[in-house]
Amino acid sequence: MKKLSAILAAGVIAVGAQAAVAATFGPTSPLPNSRTYTGSVTVQKDGLPYACSLTVNVKVNSASDVDVTVPSGNLGGGFPCGLISVTGNANVTYDGANWGITGLTIDPPLSAGTCTGRIKFTWGGNTANPRTIGLTNGFSDSSDPTGGNPCKMQGTLTSAGDNLTLTP
Secondary structure, three states: OHHHHHHHHHHHHHHOOOOOOOOEEEOOOOOOEEEEEEEEEEEEOOOOOEEEEEEEEEEEEEOOEEEEEOOOOEOEOOOOHHHOEEEOOEEEEEOOOOEEEEOOEEEOOOOOOOEEEOEEEEEOOOOOOOEEEEEOOOOOOEOOOOOOOOEEEEEEEEEOOOOOEEEO
8 A cells, every 4th residue: 555655646746736626425324434346457567567456445434535445455466466565545536537546655566666646547437336446557557756667557446236426
């Protein structure tokens, strides 16, 4: 999560901070309202891409506040996925054009540096099931704050039977 936070922060620095636009999250009863999203992702920084798995917990704290955490603190899958840490307590934001996750740090130990910043994603609808968080290579790239290569993450995280809503 630390590396994902770093990736997210770097993205904000590289692209320029954008003001958050009020977004609403639900359902708000009962609170906190937690959901787990999981899926296969391809992760790359510096070298080869790695096929990993990622699980995130999305917790609605209020109609204006959502937390995102990686419960294990690492990506899953074969070597070196389990060594790639993802730390931090992140938030979901909407900048007027795109959804994003801010506050996570991604630390791939086989690469130079970490990544932090805003990771943009596509939301798979408020009515469709399963709900999806789409990470598209290029769209979800986040920079290394020290000027190194960006971190790339691509894949889709899903949560079946979910009623989570994100409304810009």
